[in-house]
Amino acid sequence: DAKTTQPNSMESNEEEPVHLPCNHSTISGTDYIHWYRQLPSQGPEYVIHGLTSNVNNRMASLAIAEDRKSSTLILHRATLRDAAVYYCILKGPGTYKYIFGTGTRLKVLA
Amino acid sequence: GAVVSQHPSWVICKSGTSVKIECRSLDFQATTMFWYRQFPKQSLMLMATSNEGSKATYEQGVEKDKFLINHASLTLSTLTVTSAHPEDSSFYICSASAPDRVGTEAFFGQGTRLTVV
Numbered sequence: 001d002a003k004t005t006q007p008n009s010m011e012s013n014e015e016e017p018v019h020l021p022c023n024h025s026t027i028s029g030t031d032y033i034h035w036y037r038q039l040p041s042q043g044p045e046y047v048i049h050g051l052t053s054n055v056n057n058r059m060a061s062l063a064i065a066e067d068r069k070s071s072t073l074i075l076h077r078a079t080l081r082d083a084a085v086y087y088c089i090l091k092g093p094g095t096y097k098y099i100f101g102t103g104t105r106l107k108v109l110a
Numbered sequence: 111g112a113v114v115s116q117h118p119s120w121v122i123c124k125s126g127t128s129v130k131i132e133c134r135s136l137d138f139q140a141t142t143m144f145w146y147r148q149f150p151k152q153s154l155m156l157m158a159t160s161n162e163g164s165k166a167t168y169e170q171g172v173e174k175d176k177f178l179i180n181h182a183s184l185t186l187s188t189l190t191v192t193s194a195h196p197e198d199s200s201f202y203i204c205s206a207s208a209p210d211r212v213g214t215e216a217f218f219g220q221g222t223r224l225t226v227v
Contacts, residue, residue: 036218038154042220043218043220098144101153
């Protein structure tokens with residue numbers, strides 16, 4: 001399984017944008033990039049996913065580098081409820097088996 | 111999105127006893143479910159893949175005789191921790207996918223916190 005690397009922690013001020021980076025230099029051509037987040041004492045929650053093109057949804061945006069070796073999750077306006085551990089995961093085709101890395105713990109300051 | 115529910119949300123059991131955790135897909139059928147374990151301040155670790163109607167596939171280092179998995183229907187998988195010990199205390203999480211309903215994401219249960227005393 002291809003590996004992802006994320007910073008252990010990041011801080012952001014409330015109502016400011018947050019850019020969460022993820023490196024995945026060994027990504028294969030068929031791997032999707034998935035982002036999940038986990039609030040304290042809860043199961044992971046789907047955020048967004050993409051393959052090659054940048055993606056937007058109501059929760060966030062996903063910017064994927066042209067060579068696909070890195071990606072960035074963008075929260076446009078961080079709120080206190082966005083404080084969580086964010087996981088970047090590579091998912092191969094035909095499987096829903098996720099291998100979680102260490103993730104980035106996001107702290108949002110009021 | 112699709113809903114995956116776990117029961118119970120938390121459980122306390124005595125050392126040496128067994129405890130069963132249920133994982134249900136409430137509004138879709140899941141031929142495959144996954145079980146994870148998470149210790150405090152750590153990431154999720156995949157334990158096993160639960161396949162409906164067949165034996166589960168366990169990850170390396172996970173004892174299949176200790177963590178019994180049954181996936182008897184398309185909406186229910188159960189994880190039984192047998193002869194539980196304090197070191198089995200952890201947060202157990204299941205996931206399932208609904209490829210015919212939504213995109214390519216999986217959905218996770220809310221987790222079950224097991225404390226063995």
